[in-house]
Amino acid sequence: MPVDLTVNGTVHRVDLPEDVPLLWVLRDALNLTGTKYGCGVASCGACTVQIDGEAVRSCQVALGDVWGAVITIEGHGTPDALSALQQAWIDHQVAQCGYCQSGQILQAAALLAENPRPTDAEIDSAMAGNLCRCGTYPRIRAAIKSAAGMEG
The missing domain is CATH 3.10.20.30 (Beta-grasp domain)
Structure with missing residues (x-):
């Protein structure tokens, strides 16, 4: 059906x-x-x-x-109108291979919608289920903080 x-x-x-x-x-x-x-x-x-x-x-x-x-x-944004997270991902050069990034960004967007100013520990906890084989976790955290208008 x-x-x-x-x-x-x-x-x-x-x-x-x-x-x-x-x-x-x-x-x-x-x-x-x-x-x-x-x-x-x-x-x-x-x-x-x-x-x-x-x-x-x-x-x-x-x-x-x-x-x-x-x-x-x-x-989640367009090439002509990136979301704040997508722009932060670029600004912080998060992606290396890029394979995990769509899932990372959508997980981060859900986090920021629920908690607009997360601590490092809250970011780490929310993002723990999204794996990055390239190990860009510090850049991911910085990009999330930047998109939230915090230091990054």
Whole structure:
């Protein structure tokens, strides 16, 4: 049975089994490939998107269980109008390989929406489930603080 899914402000009618992970709906059916497959078991955070502002691992949310509007990295700013986090990521040269960055940014956006002035410990705690093989954690923390209008 087709499911209506709102992604980045656009309603899409998706005719896939309801048990298909949201990650594959986004990547394969909607061609939104900014959301990455990392581990498939919600341990790495590469597939992080937001549903109604909550950061979730799209590899573990079934299409039939999506409870609200989905935001992917493609819906978080545009090339002509970057979000504060995206600009901070550039300013602090966070990305090296870049694979984890879409999930990192969406996790950070959820953190800042809930806590606009997080401490280092709060940033580290909120971001702990998003792994970066390049080890840019100090740059990630600095970029989040910068986007929050704090020192970075």
